[in-house]
Amino acid sequence: DGGITQSPKYLFRKEGQNVTLSCEQNLNHDAMYWYRQDPGQGLRLIYYSQIVNDFQKGDIAEGYSVSREKKESFPLTVTSAQKNPTAFYLCASSMGLAVYFGPGTRLTVL
Amino acid sequence: DQQVKQNSPSLSVQEGRISILNCDYTNSMFDYFLWYKKYPAEGPTFLISISSIKDKNEDGRFTVFLNKSAKHLSLHIVPSQPGDSAVYFCAAMGTSYDKVIFGPGTSLSVIP
Numbered sequence: 001d002g003g004i005t006q007s008p009k010y011l012f013r014k015e016g017q018n019v020t021l022s023c024e025q026n027l028n029h030d031a032m033y034w035y036r037q038d039p040g041q042g043l044r045l046i047y048y049s050q051i052v053n054d055f056q057k058g059d060i061a062e063g064y065s066v067s068r069e070k071k072e073s074f075p076l077t078v079t080s081a082q083k084n085p086t087a088f089y090l091c092a093s094s095m096g097l098a099v100y101f102g103p104g105t106r107l108t109v110l
Numbered sequence: 111d112q113q114v115k116q117n118s119p120s121l122s123v124q125e126g127r128i129s130i131l132n133c134d135y136t137n138s139m140f141d142y143f144l145w146y147k148k149y150p151a152e153g154p155t156f157l158i159s160i161s162s163i164k165d166k167n168e169d170g171r172f173t174v175f176l177n178k179s180a181k182h183l184s185l186h187i188v189p190s191q192p193g194d195s196a197v198y199f200c201a202a203m204g205t206s207y208d209k210v211i212f213g214p215g216t217s218l219s220v221i222p
Contacts, residue, residue: 004153033210042116042214043154043199058209090153092210099144099201099210101153 003027004102006091011107013078013085021076021105023091029100032074033092036060037104043090049074078107085109113137114202116213123220129187131216133200136181140202140211145174145185148197148215157198158185190220 004025013019025032031050035043045058049068063082068074074093078085086109091102115134123129133143141162146154160167160174160183167174173186187194200213 035212043212045209045211048209088151092153094210099156099203101146101155104151104153106151 004091004093004100006089006102006105009103009105011105013107013109015109016080018077018079019085019107021078021089021091021107023074023076023102024072025074025091025093025100025102026072027093027095027100028071029093029095030071031094032068033094033099034058034064034066034074034076035090035092037088037090038084046076046089112214113140114200114211114213116198116200116216118216119214120217120219123190123218125192125220125222126189129185129190129194129218129220131185131187131198131200131218133183133185133213134181135183135202137202137204137211138181139204142203143174143176143183144201144203144210145172146199146201146212147194148199154199187218190218192220192222194218195220 007022033048034046044060047066049055065077089105113136144159145157148154158169158172158174160176176183197215197217199215202211
């Protein structure tokens with residue numbers, strides 16, 4: 001049963017703490033992405049990776065960091081430098097035209 | 111600079127009628143266009159796509175039309191059902207599939 005998993009579904013952190021969001025896929029996709037969605041806004045690209053050990057900044061990369069040490073995994077760290085971290089975060093992977101999304105993680109910074 | 115635009119943030123349609131969601135893009139290098147549907151607190155799910163070499167693609171109640179000269183595409187849902195109420199995102203990709211650009215979304219409400 002192939003797909004993308006993101007955990008946890010809900011995450012709460014105190015202001016000033018770094019937090020890492022997990023994204024795992026077993027679809028054997030080369031490309032992986034992180035998006036952020038805020039109320040009333042579309043999906044905005046944070047980081048993407050086309051291949052292991054390589055990644056590029058998206059439109060809103062400031063305050064975030066990623067790694068791509070394995071093909072299956074693309075964790076996103078929300079650092080304390082991110083001014084408005086509370087949002088819904090979506091991970092995706094793609095192979096050619098097909099893009100698959102994970103269920104998302106709702107991060108709330110208190 | 112927004113490369114994919116959905117100028118209507120919301121749309122209300124009566125059940126059984128046609129829903130038309132519009133999308134405009136600025137980058138003529140986009141080769142593929144996709145529509146996604148998203149319910150609250152869930153990841154988007156793929157609906158339908160169209161290649162730039164086509165002007166229409168149909169899948170059940172969903173039809174996507176592409177006007178390449180106008181850099182415009184639209185999603186038609188006929189007949190609309192209450193379960194279609196969701197946010198619809200238009201997205202675009204280039205030939206190299208290097209990244210997917212999403213529009214801001216249109217919230218569709220289908221009224222019973």
